[in-house]
Every structure is written in structure tokens, then in C-alpha cells.
Amino acid sequence: MSTQKRPVLTITRVATAAITAFQAVTAAGAVAAAGADAVGFATHNAAIGEAFAVDALGTTTAIAGAALSAGARVQVGAGGKVVAHTTGVSMGVLLFGAGADQPVEILIDKQPAP
Structure with missing residues (x-):
């Protein structure tokens, strides 16, 4: 198991729901639904209304x-x-x-x- 990462593209979103680090998230800032598309993975926790980073490309x-x-x-x-x-x-x-x-x-x- 490895938890290192090498992102190539990290973007910012504003949370429209409570976000936990490493969850798959949508472009709208919510947790992605099962089987759905996601813009990437949250890098840290965020409360509703808070900006958070999303790794969208790379590892x-x-x-x-x-x-x-x-x-x-x-x-x-x-x-x-x-x-x-x-x-x-x-x-x-x-x-x-x-x-x-x-x-x-x-x-x-x-x-x-x-």
C-alpha cells in the first residue's frame, strides 16, 4: 500500500456538501455518486462553503x-x-x-x- 501522490493537475472547488479527504467529488463540489463521473479526488476535508483542492490528473x-x-x-x-x-x-x-x-x-x- 502506498499513500504517496504525484498530481499533475490540482483544481479548486467550493464544497456544496461536507467533503472528506480522498473522496471522489463532482465539479459542483459534492461527493460523487456510485458509478458516476467525478472531476477528481479531494485532498482534504471541507465544510459546506469552504474551498478545497481536488487532484484531477496524475496520481x-x-x-x-x-x-x-x-x-x-x-x-x-x-x-x-x-x-x-x-x-x-x-x-x-x-x-x-x-x-x-x-x-x-x-x-x-x-x-x-x-
């Missing part, structure tokens, strides 16, 4: 929603965590495996839903 830290293996393609799952890709938008590839609710390094490489 970043996410939270695994289930046990995942290195190399797995992932999508947004419940609570903005990442889960194995099935039918939603693929958000990227895990660089290291992780257990459920553990931090994991992801290479953001978005692919549309099949």
Missing part, C-alpha cells in the same frame, strides 16, 4: 471501498470511495492493492462507461 490518494488488487480499474462507489470497475465511469488504475477503507494510490485515467 492521488483515494479510499478503497472494498479489498482491491494492484492494477485494478476502479470506479466511484458508495461514499465517494473507489471499488472495482463494473459498469460506471472508470476513474483510473490502482498502483498498489489495499483493504477495505484503506488509503490507496490511484493513477487517474478516466474512461467512459461501456
Whole structure:
């Protein structure tokens, strides 16, 4: 497991809902829904109305929603965590495996839903 990150593009959003570090988030500043597209991953906690940074390209830290293996393609799952890709938008590839609710390094490489 690795929690280092090397973002290439970090953007700023204003939270429209409470945000927890490493959740997948939308361009509108909310937690992304399961299977949905996300603009990237929050770098820190934010209360409603607070600005927060979002890693949108490169590698970043996410939270695994289930046990995942290195190399797995992932999508947004419940609570903005990442889960194995099935039918939603693929958000990227895990660089290291992780257990459920553990931090994991992801290479953001978005692919549309099949």
C-alpha cells in the first residue's frame, strides 16, 4: 500500500456538501455518486462553503471501498470511495492493492462507461 501522490493537475472547488479527504467529488463540489463521473479526488476535508483542492490528473490518494488488487480499474462507489470497475465511469488504475477503507494510490485515467 502506498499513500504517496504525484498530481499533475490540482483544481479548486467550493464544497456544496461536507467533503472528506480522498473522496471522489463532482465539479459542483459534492461527493460523487456510485458509478458516476467525478472531476477528481479531494485532498482534504471541507465544510459546506469552504474551498478545497481536488487532484484531477496524475496520481492521488483515494479510499478503497472494498479489498482491491494492484492494477485494478476502479470506479466511484458508495461514499465517494473507489471499488472495482463494473459498469460506471472508470476513474483510473490502482498502483498498489489495499483493504477495505484503506488509503490507496490511484493513477487517474478516466474512461467512459461501456
